[in-house]
Amino acid sequence: MSSIVILAIESSCDETAAAVLKDGKLLSNVIANQQVHVQYGGVVPELASRAHQQHIVPVVATALERAGTRIDQINAIAFTRGPGLLGSLLVGVSFAKGLALARKIPLIEVHHMQAHVLAHFIEDPKPPFPFLCLTVSGGHTQIVYVEDYLKMRIIGQTQDDAVGEAFDKAAKMLGLPYPGGPLIDKYAQEGNPYRFAFPEVAIPGLNYSFSGIKTAFLYFLQEQQQQNPNFIAENLADLCASIQYTLVDILLKKLRKAARQMKISHIAIAGGVAANSQLRKQLSQLGEQEGWQVYIPKFEYCTDNAAMIAITAYYKYLAGEFSSPQVTPLARMEF
């Protein structure tokens, strides 16, 4: 059988990424970050799509070059169809369609959140089916029951904010630049996670809520600053450690509940927040207590990347799941 060589593109939010995968093996993985949003304290959709337009050709060219692959050796082109920012998705979808038409190769659409889960199959160790995956990003917080590569369902999710959003908003309240999640992680290294406690809201079933904790944190900071205007600066590390501990604790309590309920002991995490060092540490500890086999991807496969799009597309290729040339991006997209 001849080789399957896939070029994959990811452009759902503020990262322009491309990867080349040959027979399930990653040959290259390139990402261009967009610094333009930092000054606005969040992603500006209009600026994100313009930056994708600037980056996409050089990013794809670099991915091909690093893989040592010529464009005529690509058998299929994969892209993120959704969910994400429409203007950002449009750049990747249009690019993929143009290339598919020019090269007469099939198009493969990929669901961004499914790809975060399948990031576990880029490298060993790969989890066996079925497993649970806590997928935590800037836009989503989901507990996913994964039966097979292309068969998964959400058994719990946030009813309001995503946990990444909670990290970023808490960071903003502390005066940290966007995206603040990684900075909270960094300052928390020096802090005491038990110094401040914030109330956790009880949500039924396997769902989450993060809007209450965000408000509680805001009121707490306002109250303290009335007494001491330097409160944040003087307590930054402890504040970061404490809010991070609370957010991670909320995530893991529901994950434990889900694992016990579903009687599953293979547990994975994915998505940008899976890069959080406290989450990785606490998950490993909980895993030991509960007798789980825990799967934590490399940092570069947690945050948005095209390698995860490529591996998902590989399984879709094997299953014969291709897209029509009329395919359009979807800002919201069901599993």
Ligand code: KG4
């Ligand atoms: O998956 P991702 O790269 O993009 C989305 O699909 O949303 O996730 C981005 C989110 C942001 O909210 C960012 O602050 C958060 O992941 N994040 C972190 C860390 N690294 C990224 N949050 C906490 N600790 C980190 N180390």
Ligand code: ZN
């Ligand atoms: Zn993502």
